[in-house]
Amino acid sequence: MKILHVVPSFVPCYSHGGVVNASYQIARKQVENGHEVSVYTTDNCIERLKFKDNYNVDVDGIKVFYFKNISNSFKNKLTIDTPVRLIKYLKKTINDFDIIHIHEHRHSLAIATHRYAVKNNIPYVLQAHGSVLPFFQKEKLKEIFDRFWGFDILFDASKVFALTDIEKDQYLKMGVSDEKIEIVPLGINLNEYDNLPDKGIFKNKYDIDAKDKVILFLGRIHEIKGLDLLIKSFAKNSASNIKLVIVGGDSGFKDALDKIINELNLNDKVIFPGVLTGSDKIEALVDCDIFVMPSRYESFTTSGLEAMACSKPLILTENNHIHTWVQDNCGLICKFDTDDLSNCINKLLNDESLCIEFGNKGRQLIEEKYDWDNVVSEIETIYHNCMTKF
Template identity: 75%
Template sequence: MKILHVVPSFVPCFSAGGVVNAAYQIAKKQVEQGHDVSVYTTDSCQERLKFENNYNVDRDGIKVFYFKNLSNSVKNRLTIDTPASSINYLKKTVNNFDIIHIHEHRHSLAIATHRYAKKNNVPYVLQAHGSVLPFFQKEKLKEIFDKIWGFDILYDACKVFALTEIEKRQYLEMGVDESKIEIVPLGINLEEYDKLPEPGKFKSKHGIQDDEKVILFLGRIHEIKGLDLLIKSFNKVSNDNLKLAIVGGDYGFLSTIEELIKDYKLEDKVLFPGVLIGKEKQEALVDCDIFVMPSRYESFTTSGLEAMACKKPLILTKNNHIHDWVNDNVGLVCDFDENDLSKCIETLINDEELCREFGDNGQRLIQKKYNWNVIEKEINGIYSTCLH
């Protein structure tokens, strides 16, 4: 098949969140299976991506077209893409593809893709990645977008992908026909976890003693991730032999949590290694004792899957859509409450046997269900139904 993925940001901009990694992993796996795969995206990241030629960059066999945004700062401040040159290019090339896979739908590339795909009868699937409903930030702007473009993009899709049952209900709330909704989770690339780094490398790089335990957050430093709750909860944990590592890029919330850290006098307990990818990210996962994602809202937690692959227990808030299969199986789930979260941290820090049980369960679940080998086959089967 000739497959086109459309996504607002793409590798190497992993700091933009899990959508980037998911689109990359799906596309890479499809290339490995012999498909002809292209990606249309933009050159935006925290710092604008630069290439000798923004068009036709080869990434692991994926043909990636990085359309230039007119303003990278507007993209970062307002989350508005302005890839003007993409419109004519889409118009000329949309017929080259058998199927199109749109990731998220409230962005200008999705608007143009919907327009020309529909005009040329090219089927597309839509994967909202947790952004189906217009909430949390810029609600009014999202509602306006939906009235002008968003509902049409949703309704005209051949199929829409929900990460969980909760997201399926959100599609239904938006008026999408139930027959079009397929539940397709996220996963990880199992091969990347065949040979993990030796323990101790992350600790050594960041001055953490061998006997100190590490709580790890891995994601964007953004208000939605609940890092203020994590700092408050960490402050309540009665364990002097504990460090908190907050790994990720700043998306406007770093100064807030730095103030909290200063207020609680936790400067020597909390570290910020920045954005880590590849082996450096795995070093952090190998050396942590507990993975925590304290989100205000979260549809899925890819970094949590990576922790599971490294046999680490999870702690999530009930705001995470995957909490139902995480709780008392691969980790603990808490209310969005500092006392409840600190209690969960203390429970796992003081119970190594429970941590091992959760870690073993998590690794088995990854191997059985949440990996791209399994998920790519599911996606390929859904594509096929759209081509008949």
């Protein structure tokens, strides 16, 4: 198959969240499976991505086209893409593809792709990655977008991918027909977690005592992630041998967190290593005792899967869509409440056998259900079914 992925940001811009990694992993696996895969994206990141030639950059066998945004700061402040030459290039090349996979749907790349896919009878699938309903931030702007473009992008898709049953319900609330919805989870490359590094490497790099406990967050430093709640809950634990490690790129919320940390006198107990990838990220996961994702809203936490692959227990808020199968299986679920989260942290810190039990169950679940090989095989089957209907 000749496959086109359309996504606002792509590797190496991991700081823009899980969609970047998910789209890359799917595309890379498809290349490994023998398909011809292209990605249309932008040069947007915290700092503008720079290449000798923004067209046809080879990324692990993927043909990636980084269209230049008119304004990088405009994109970062208002999340509005302004990709130069995208429309012209789409018109020229769209008939080269058998199937198109749009990641997220409230962006200008999706508008243009939808227009020319429909015009040229090219089937496309849409994966909203948890952004189906217009809520939390910029609700009015999202509603305006949907009125002019969003509903058409949803309704004209051959299939839409939901990460969970909760996201499926959101598609239904938006008016998408049930038969168009496929539940397709995210995954990880399990082979990357078969031979884990020795314990202590991450702690040594960041001057953490070998006997200290580590609570780990891994994701964007954004208001939606609930890190203010995590820091306040962490402060309720008076033990001196616990460190809170917040791994990820700043999406405009770190200054607010620094203020809370200063007010609570936690400067020597909270560590910000920045964005970690590859072996550096796995070293952090190996050295943590508990993985926490305290989100105000979360459709799916890939970093949680990575923690499970390292046999670590999870703590999630009930706002995370995967809480239904995490609770008392591979971790604990709390309300979005300082005391409740603090109690869950204390429970796991003081019950090593429960941590081991949750960790073992989490690893087993990853092996059975969340390996990228299995997920991408399912996606390719859906592609074929969409193509036969055109």
